[in-house]
Amino acid sequence: MSPTFKALNHPNYRLWLAGSVVSNVGTWMQRVAQDWLVLTVLTDNSGVAVGITTGLQFAPMLLFAPFAGSVVDRFSRRRILIGTQVGMGLLAALLGVLVVTDMAQLWMVYALAFGLGTVAALDGPARQTFVSELVPREDLPNAVGLNSASFNGGRLIGPAVAGLLIHWLGGTGPVFLINAVSFAAVVIQLSRMDLDRLLLSPNASRKRGSVRDGLAYVRHRSDILLLLGIVGMIGTFTMNFQVTTALMARLVFDKGSGQYGLLGSVMAIGSLSGALLAARRSKPSIHLVAGAAVALGVSALVASVMPTYWSFAVLLVPVGLSALTVMTAANATVQLSVAPELRGRVMALYMAIFMGGTPIGAPIIGWIGETFGARWTIGFGGLTSLLTAAVALTLLRSGRVPDPQQVVDDVDPAAAAVPSGEVPVDLEPALTTDAQVSPRVSSSPR
Template identity: 55%
Template sequence: MFRSLRTRNYRLFAAGQVVSNTGTWMQRVAQDWLVLELAKGSGGSALGITTGLQFLPLLLFGLWGGVVADRYPKRRVLMLTQVSMGVLALVLGLLAISGSAQVWHVYLLAFGLGLATVLDNPTRQSFVVEMVGKEDLPNAIALNSAIFNGARLVGPAVAGVLIAAIGTGPVFLVNAASFGAVLFGLYLMRPAELYAGPVVKRAKGQLREGLRYVRGRRDLVLVLVLVGFVATFGMNFQVTIALVARQVFHTGASSFGLASSMLAVGALTGALLAARRASRPRMRLLLLAPLAFGVFEVLSGLMPFYWAFLLMLVPTGIALMTFTTAANATMQLGVAPEMRGRVMGLYMFVFVGTNPIGAPVVGWMAETFGPRMSIVFGGLIAIVSTLAVAAFAAPRPLRDRVLHPRATLAERSA
């Protein structure tokens, strides 16, 4: 299950990610709570705008991040992005501690964080194979997800306690310091032991070349379509959980952190289960996992009691992480090395960059129809999109019988 940790460079990377991801999740909870305090009556819309601005750069420039990942040494790019994100967290922390923070400050810094993420996401994703090699890539992707969600389990709970005790400002400062762990790990790596891919020389049309490459791969296109719908409308828990905790069950910051942690328990479990698989995921898994996720998400939104809502978040997280880990591995395993950065740039563009579309819609639905319906809506979209992709992914005779039953009946009669 942990065979990728045999590689020294990956051990250094993983250790830094444990610290940094914990700080990142602490900041996410603190940022949401700070926005709710500053925005007061319009908290739902403000949360949606904040989330949208944070991911808007990925929507505008995300594809170019993959081009940069193919052009330059990935280790150096990651050092630059970690420094940038640390400085942004430091500024937000100082504003919160001094009492001068305003909603527009959070908006602006969230947008800046999104700009750094444009380069960080595809570079970090495609750097994994350079640390462990292609054979251990599925395991390393699953372990990365386990680390991310382990931090998601610890970070929100710690943040909730700290916010209740000393406020949001110190939480941002802790996150700023956590980026030092990643920088230290990257510095200690041995470049000679990396499976460095080819560095693509700068030339015109490289972005279009990457898009044509993906367009010619039907398997990759289907995965991207499914990921796009699920991520845009079904994965806005940063908005929905905060609103449900505050407005439906009338709980405080610590209970909000607990809800995020329960979702992370399921996600961590799903990631560890995925780490046991050594081969490329099959299409059946890529379809069953988002279908189960949609069903569990709908049930979560309908739970009448807070404890029932918390329990339902666990299987929701398991199904979600099973799907996202399988989708990530599918996108990376079958692509040419010189295309991996651009392919992962497109994947992260769809996976994360569509949040500026989904987050405001979900926030508006929460204010108009209630927080519960915003969760139910996301689950229904996941179910419908999975069934649609399954129809197109099926063998042609079966697909024709499903989509054109009258025509196939006439053909059989003839």
């Protein structure tokens, strides 16, 4: 099989990816419909309201991530995912019913966005770490890349379909109901998996202090801290594309829902290309993350000054490609370089910093759009990405932060469970210096 798709050799991963494709299309349909509902039906083109809605949806990730990561490390990730899919499906159905019956109000959308985010706070780290139970370590970067391809395949199809459905059906309600049904695809595929083939990591201890253990581990890993800083800044101020493209389509180019949805699909062309390239890359690194951040900053700045709708749309292709490269490379690097029994807590922190910054960044970006003009929303994000990359490259060149690439190369496939509150022998150097760590990775089922 082609190196781009080698993770598909594993039956459980094939099931997972098939279900995810369907669900991701529905998720992107809901994102577009939710923003359009707030922007054009419940408010008078309020960028701040769109920003608040987006922020509320991601706020729980920041609030609950450490505890969610502890739960993910202690319990079956497959069962957690079944529960979260059902929960998110019910919330989407409720919003759809409210809109279809003309009962929806702005505060209701805010409340349901927060509810969806609360469930997603648990779903995110479970979803991220579950991949390591579906494929062996050597195929993990490929699986992460294909996951991103699935996500952005949904991003390619979902916004365009949502825009057309909103136009044809005269409202956003049916879009939410369709998304509610799409979650069933993941539940069905999870139920069909061969449990004997799952490559389960050691369960974390149920003793008190498990959240503290995860934070202590990350605090003494300067390489992971730098990656978290990069994705935090870019996730907070650059990747608010739900807000920026809505404002650009509506306020700069005076376009409707169909053209707004098309912008998301155009960006997804670049993102999907980046994901497929990432699937072929077996050794991600911080240098790659920083370089992609430079490309993201430059392409976003150029896009912000494009004079026409179509020239802006074309520039969204490199924006999507570089943004996806940043996130995929950072995700794979972190997952490959952490101890398996801490992976849930570390990835929960990763998701909290990446997505949890949205409650801060989205309202700010919305305010920038209303105060200085919609073009500044994407331009400010580009400047932030360039500044973040400059700081990261400076730290790497100074030698103060090691690139975890060597850590990935030196990982021992033997597993070692770490009881809560105890420091494993392999991690002692990291807790005394910023030396590189060689965590152990489990590759055998329990």
